[in-house]
Amino acid sequence: MAERLAKQLKAGGRSTRDKVRSLSVSIEANGGGRSKRAAAVVSACSQLKTLELVVVRGFYLGAAGKTNQLGKPLSQALKKLSLKTFVARSLKTGYLATIELLDVWSNWPQLQILTLDNIRTHNFRQHALPSLPPLPLTRLQLPPPIDSGGSELAPLLSSAADTLRHLSFCHPANCYGIPATQRFAPVVAVAPQLLSLSGIGKSYSSVFHASEDWWPTLLALRDVQELFIGTNGYKLDAILPLLQQLQRLAILNISDSNLNTTDYSSFPLHEITSAAALDFIAEAPALQHLTLPHQLGKVWTKEELARVETSAEEKSVRFTLG
Numbered sequence: 001m002a003e004r005l006a007k008q009l010k011a012g013g014r015s016t017r018d019k020v021r022s023l024s025v026s027i028e029a030n031g032g033g034r035s036k037r038a039a040a041v042v043s044a045c046s047q048l049k050t051l052e053l054v055v056v057r058g059f060y061l062g063a064a065g066k067t068n069q070l071g072k073p074l075s076q077a078l079k080k081l082s083l084k085t086f087v088a089r090s091l092k093t094g095y096l097a098t099i100e101l102l103d104v105w106s107n108w109p110q111l112q113i114l115t116l117d118n119i120r121t122h123n124f125r126q127h128a129l130p131s132l133p134p135l136p137l138t139r140l141q142l143p144p145p146i147d148s149g150g151s152e153l154a155p156l157l158s159s160a161a162d163t164l165r166h167l168s169f170c171h172p173a174n175c176y177g178i179p180a181t182q183r184f185a186p187v188v189a190v191a192p193q194l195l196s197l198s199g200i201g202k203s204y205s206s207v208f209h210a211s212e213d214w215w216p217t218l219l220a221l222r223d224v225q226e227l228f229i230g231t232n233g234y235k236l237d238a239i240l241p242l243l244q245q246l247q248r249l250a251i252l253n254i255s256d257s258n259l260n261t262t263d264y265s266s267f268p269l270h271e272i273t274s275a276a277a278l279d280f281i282a283e284a285p286a287l288q289h290l291t292l293p294h295q296l297g298k299v300w301t302k303e304e305l306a307r308v309e310t311s312a313e314e315k316s317v318r319f320t321l322g
Helices: 002-011 034-043 072-079 098-105 154-159 185-193 215-220 236-243 274-283 302-314
Strands: 022-027 050-055 085-097 113-122 139-142 166-173 196-200 226-229 251-254 289-292 318-321
Touching: 022 034, 034 072, 072 098, 085 098, 098 113, 113 166, 139 154, 154 185, 185 215, 215 236, 236 274, 274 289, 274 302, 302 318
Parallel strands: 022 050, 050 085, 085 113, 113 139, 139 166, 166 196, 196 226, 226 251, 251 289, 289 318
Antiparallel strands: none
C-alpha cells in the first residue's frame, strides 16, 4: 500500500506532491522494509506541515536486532521535513528511543503540536540527552517519563519554555514508585503559563497512594483554564482551597476511574468535604464546570450532595460526579 501510494504521488509530478500539506501513514505490524516503505511516502511529500504515523505494534522498524527505532530510512526522511504538527500513535503500547526522537525533532523549527499516543519514550542506553533549539510548541501530549530524574521531559519543556500552553499526559501520570517530584520536576517551570493541564495524579491500580508529589506543580499554576487531575499526589483537604484562588480556572475535573475501591477507610475521600465544594463554587471566579470523584456519592450524605448541586445551579456551574 505504501509503495503504491508513493509511486502514485511521484507520478503526479512535483506540483501535485507539493500541494500535500497533511498526511496520515499507517504502518503494518510485520514484515521487513517497513521503515523504507513509510519513508518513501513521507519523502514524496516534502511540503508536509502535518504528519500522523500510526503503527500496530510499536515502532520496531529498525534493522534486525535493533528494536524501538524508527529505522534509518524513516528517520532520515523525517529530518528533511519542516512540520508544524506531528502525531505518532501505536495501537499497542510501544517504545521509542528518546535520543532518536530528539534528533528528529531538532530539525523542525516550526513544530507547534506534538503528540505521542500510547508510545513511551526511554533513554535505553542512558545517553546524555542533547538539548533542543527553541521550538514554538504550544500543545504537547506525551506519556509520562520512565526515568527517575525527568531528563526525558526536560529537553522538550526547555525548548518550549516561552510558548507551551497545553500539556497532557496521555497515560496516567501516577505518583508512586518513582516520586513525581523527581520525574516531573521540569513541569513546575512551565506550569504558570499553562492554559490546560491533564493526566496528572492518576493511578494505575485501585490502591490509594498518599503523597504530595504533585503539590509543587499545582502550587505553580497561574493562568490555567482547564485542569484534569486524579486523586493522588496532593492533600485532598487542601486542593479546592488552593485552586479556588485561580482567576481563570473554568473547568476542574478531579476523578480517577482506576480507584474503584469500596474500602473508604483507606481512601481519605472524606477530606474533600461538601463545605469545601460549596466554598469553591462560590469563590472560584471563572468556574463553569466542576467534576468531583464519583465515590463522593457514597461519602457525602444525600443532603450534602443536594446542597452542592443547588449551589452549582444557582451559580450556573455544571456540577457532576464522574
